[in-house]
Amino acid sequence: xxxxxxxxxxxxxxxxxxxxxxxxxxxxxxxxxxxxxxxxxxxxxxxxxxxxxxxxxxxxxxxxxxxxxxxxxxxxxxxxxxxxxxxxxxxxxxxxx
Amino acid sequence: xxxxxxxxxxxxxxxxxxxxxxxxxxxxxxxxxxxxxxxxxxxxxxxxxxxxxxxxxxxxxxxxxxxxxxxxxxxxxxxxxxxxxxxxxxxxxxxxxxxxxxxxxxxxxxxxxxxxxxxxxxxxxxxxxxxxxxxxxxxxxxxxxxxxxxxxxxxxxxxxxxxxxxxxxxxxxxxxxxxxxxxxxxxxxxxxxxxxxxxxxxxxxxxxxxxxxxxxxxxxxxxxxxxxxxxxxxxxxxxxxxxxxxxxxxxxxxxxxxxxxxxxxxxxxxxxxxxxxxxxxxxxxxxxxxxxxxxxxxxxxxxxxxxxxxxxxxxxxxxxxxxxxxxxxxxxxxxx
Numbered sequence: 381x382x383x384x385x386x387x388x389x390x391x392x393x394x395x396x397x398x399x400x401x402x403x404x405x406x407x408x409x410x411x412x413x414x415x416x417x418x419x420x421x422x423x424x425x426x427x428x429x430x431x432x433x434x435x436x437x438x439x440x441x442x443x444x445x446x447x448x449x450x451x452x453x454x455x456x457x458x459x460x461x462x463x464x465x466x467x468x469x470x471x472x473x474x475x476x477x
Numbered sequence: 478x479x480x481x482x483x484x485x486x487x488x489x490x491x492x493x494x495x496x497x498x499x500x501x502x503x504x505x506x507x508x509x510x511x512x513x514x515x516x517x518x519x520x521x522x523x524x525x526x527x528x529x530x531x532x533x534x535x536x537x538x539x540x541x542x543x544x545x546x547x548x549x550x551x552x553x554x555x556x557x558x559x560x561x562x563x564x565x566x567x568x569x570x571x572x573x574x575x576x577x578x579x580x581x582x583x584x585x586x587x588x589x590x591x592x593x594x595x596x597x598x599x600x601x602x603x604x605x606x607x608x609x610x611x612x613x614x615x616x617x618x619x620x621x622x623x624x625x626x627x628x629x630x631x632x633x634x635x636x637x638x639x640x641x642x643x644x645x646x647x648x649x650x651x652x653x654x655x656x657x658x659x660x661x662x663x664x665x666x667x668x669x670x671x672x673x674x675x676x677x678x679x680x681x682x683x684x685x686x687x688x689x690x691x692x693x694x695x696x697x698x699x700x701x702x703x704x705x706x707x708x709x710x711x712x713x714x715x716x717x718x719x720x721x722x723x724x725x726x727x728x729x730x731x732x733x734x735x736x737x738x739x740x741x742x743x744x745x746x747x748x749x750x751x752x753x754x755x756x757x758x759x760x761x762x763x764x765x766x767x768x769x770x771x772x773x774x775x776x777x778x779x780x781x782x783x784x785x786x787x788x789x790x791x792x793x794x795x796x797x798x799x800x801x802x803x804x805x806x807x808x809x810x811x812x813x
Contacts, residue, residue: 429580444580445590448584448590449586
């Protein structure tokens with residue numbers, strides 16, 4: 381892996397756009413940031429694991445521990461908030477641990 | 478779902494059943510394995526490691542989708558697993574697949590993430606299963622191959638060790654035929670993914686002994702699975718009903734009546750099917766489905782079980798479903 385560790389965190393808007401595009405390509409249907417993927421969106425909960433992998437690959441984050449729960453993946457907005465939170469420590473740009 | 482508590486340890490019956498001696502040769506099993514460098518210490522309820530050597534007594538034969546999934550289920554319930562496959566490349570991937578599946582189980586609320594995780598060992602030799610107290614065979618769904626492996630296993634394990642054949646369709650008594658001790662064989666039909674689906678079809682063969690039934694029931698209780706015991710027959714209950722139905726769904730697509738998506742949407746929206754027959758087919762694996770349909774057709778004579786041309790064509794093209802990234806649907810990330 382050659383991922384840069386001091387990559388600039390994406391903006392909220394950029395993350396949302398990425399996720400909306402991803403959902404639209406996977407479901408061939410338009411999505412809204414607040415639509416519940418599983419209860420009203422009709423997506424299989426197995427699909428949530430694909431989203432975990434997609435978020436980790438696209439935004440260079442690691443989702444583990446208590447973050448690994450379905451509620452964090454229910455809506456585009458919830459996923460965006462999760463990514464922003466996980467990216468936050470490196471926003472300071474120190475690059476150190 | 479709740480985290481399990483030490484005081485009400487549902488594995489107690491199973492541990493009592495298997496708690497006689499530690500697994501000998503464990504270090505030899507690890508010798509030369511990549512796992513040895515970062516071999517995890519088994520964690521136990523109550524923190525006592527020395528007095529509990531019951532882990533790594535379950536052997537799983539076959540590191541395909543089902544074998545790895547069953548291994549994940551057992552490891553996630555704190556049981557040690559020896560995973561055996563002739564394909565070393567599959568074994569190399571297994572620890573990563575298991576880790577991903579444990580995360581998925583947590584995401585789905587099937588685990589809290591706090592439970593102890595069993596030790597995973599791997600081997601390319603059936604002989605390393607000698608010390609196992611229960612063996613689950615989960616190799617390819619071909620009766621001749623299963624019979625051959627079960628005979629090898631039976632020669633390796635101590636008499637009295639339950640042999641569990643995980644199969645979606647093959648009659649258990651047929652597999653028991655070549656065994657010197659047929660009473661030790663019992664069937665299970667875990668659904669995919671085994672670590673998420675809580676109900677397991679258990680098949681009691683005509684010659685399956687009471688002791689074997691008790692052992693498999695205890696094991697499934699230790700794994701928090703609900704066992705439904707049925708009699709032996711081609712396809713048992715679930716496959717006998719589901720597989721011809723899926724085959725019909727494929728025929729409908731083949732005839733151009735509707736797209737796969739339309740078939741699934743109708744079956745879900747109108748008939749309450751949870752995932753739709755063609756998404757289910759992709760999850761089962763289209764190659765496995767063809768094998769299973771052939772088993773059913775050969776043994777029941779039901780023409781509805783003859784795998785239809787579109788299904789065979791997809792298998793020939795390597796479109797095997799979710800595991801290959803493409804079947805009736807495309808999957809960007811092939812889940813392990």
